[in-house]
Amino acid sequence: MVSDAAPSLDPLPVAAASRLWPRLKRWLVPAFGVLVLGLLISHAHKVDWAGAWQALTQYSPLLLLAVLVIATASHALYGCYDLIGRHHTQHRLSRWRTWAIAVTSYAFNLNLGSLVGGMALRARLYARAGLDDARIAQVVGISLATNWLGYGLLAGSLFAAGVIKAPAQAHMASGTLRVLGALMVLLAIAYVVACVFTRGRTWHLRGKRLHLPPPKIAILQLAMSAANWALMGAAMYVLLYQRVPYSTVLGVLLAASVVGVVIPIPGGLGVLEAVYLVLLGGSVRQGALMGAVLAYRALYYLLPLAGGLVLYLLLERYAATHPAPDAAAAPA
Numbered sequence: 264m265v266s267d268a269a270p271s272l273d274p275l276p277v278a279a280a281s282r283l284w285p286r287l288k289r290w291l292v293p294a295f296g297v298l299v300l301g302l303l304i305s306h307a308h309k310v311d312w313a314g315a316w317q318a319l320t321q322y323s324p325l326l327l328l329a330v331l332v333i334a335t336a337s338h339a340l341y342g343c344y345d346l347i348g349r350h351h352t353q354h355r356l357s358r359w360r361t362w363a364i365a366v367t368s369y370a371f372n373l374n375l376g377s378l379v380g381g382m383a384l385r386a387r388l389y390a391r392a393g394l395d396d397a398r399i400a401q402v403v404g405i406s407l408a409t410n411w412l413g414y415g416l417l418a419g420s421l422f423a424a425g426v427i428k429a430p431a432q433a434h435m436a437s438g439t440l441r442v443l444g445a446l447m448v449l450l451a452i453a454y455v456v457a458c459v460f461t462r463g464r465t466w467h468l469r470g471k472r473l474h475l476p477p478p479k480i481a482i483l484q485l486a487m488s489a490a491n492w493a494l495m496g497a498a499m500y501v502l503l504y505q506r507v508p509y510s511t512v513l514g515v516l517l518a519a520s521v522v523g524v525v526i527p528i529p530g531g532l533g534v535l536e537a538v539y540l541v542l543l544g545g546s547v548r549q550g551a552l553m554g555a556v557l558a559y560r561a562l563y564y565l566l567p568l569a570g571g572l573v574l575y576l577l578l579e580r581y582a583a584t585h586p587a588p589d590a591a592a593a594p595a
Contacts, residue, residue, distance in 0.1 A: 314550015319558060322502075327562065330498050334563045337494040342366035343487060344409045348402030351476050356392050360581075363574055364388045365406065370571025373564050381407070384575070391582035405476070405484075412451050413488020418517040419447025427514040427542065455481045492517065498563060502555040507546055515542045535560065 345365035346358060364385060372380030382403065389399045421427060422444025458481040461474075475481070496513030503512060519538035536556050543552055 311548075311550040311553065314548065315553035315557060318551045318554025322554075322558060326501065327558070330501050330558070330562050331566065333494055333498045333501065334567065337491050337498070337563070338366055338369060338567050340487060340491045340494065341369045341410075344406040344484075345402055347409060347476075347480060347484060347487075348405040351405055351480065352398045352401050354394055354398050354402075356389075356394060360392060360578070363578060364392070367571045367574040367578060370567040371575075374568045388575075388578055388582070391579070393586070408454075409484040409488050410491075411488075412454055413485050413490075414492055414517065414520070415447040416451040416485050417489045417492050418514070418521075419444040419449075419451065421510060421514040421517065423448060424510075426510045427518060451485060455485070495563070499555065499559050502558050503547060503552075507543060511543075511546075515539055518542065 342362040342365040345361050349356065349358065349361045367388065368380045368385035370380070371384050374380070385403055386399050389402065390396075394402075422440045424444070425441060427440060455478060458475045459478045462477060476484070493513065496509065496516050499516055500507075500509045500512045515538065519535045522534055522538055536553065539552055539556050540549065547555075
């Protein structure tokens with residue numbers, strides 16, 4: 264008897280590997296993070312902690328206040344990413360509540376990781392506000408795209424210009440970072456071009472309608488994100504007393520940020536410090552450099568987390584007293 268069924272193209276070893284990989288991935292990623300954290304801790308004794316403490320105590324209150332203002336402006340600007348998503352999805356949740364949810368999730372995201380802050384917490388707060396899963400996914404997706412497209416434009420420009428040199432330990436060809444930077448810039452430009460030529464076009468994915476924003480919104484995404492990353496670099500630039508060119512400080516921060524995403528350690532603990540020591544260790548005294556990084560972590564990560572916790576409690580209380588099941592409604 265001849266069967267009409269197509270022969271199986273999935274051999275047994277491949278099928279077994281496809282079933283095994285999700286389980287391995289669940290353990291390998293955290294294990295890799297623990298390994299990297301262990302390596303960083305093992306080198307902690309080489310850091311000039313006394314010099315770092317001395318550098319911290321020498322900061323004037325006025326300078327620290329200036330950095331805190333820059334950090335606050337950066338967090339506030341990040342909150343506007345979700346306002347772009349609000350405009351794009353046309354959900355009826357108020358602007359202040361949308362902004363507050365984004366700012367809260369960003370503070371948790373920085374310190375506890377993207378799965379907790381960027382995804383789970385934001386999804387919970389939006390769901391409590393009445394948004395459906397589809398719109399939540401679109402708002403979160405637009406926020407992530409805004410953040411990393413602006414990163415690609417800014418970091419790509421710096422890498423392509425040769426501002427950041429790969430360390431000798433990386434064994435990387437001299438032009439590799441320049442090529443990578445050029446590709447990042449082209450990707451950001453391609454996004455805007457795609458928004459121009461696919462305007463009004465809709466794709467269907469698993470029963471959901473997806474469409475790119477208008478070109479002016481795409482340009483706004485790039486501008487807002489690039490400005491936010493520039494503010495982050497400005498905070499470190501001030502903490503280093505402008506001893507290193509701003510473009511170099513910003514480039515190192517951008518490199519440290521992407522390394523922190525690759526290495527799954529909450530808050531990039533130790534990663535930020537290690538990247539700065541490797542890339543700027545020859546330009547700034549180690550104690551002063553570590554003092555600047557620790558001050559940056561306190562002012563950009565920890566203090567906003569305290570504010571984010573207060574905002575989270577207020578949002579939860581508001582959701583309990585002001586249920587809005589129709590917040591997801593949008594005009595036809």
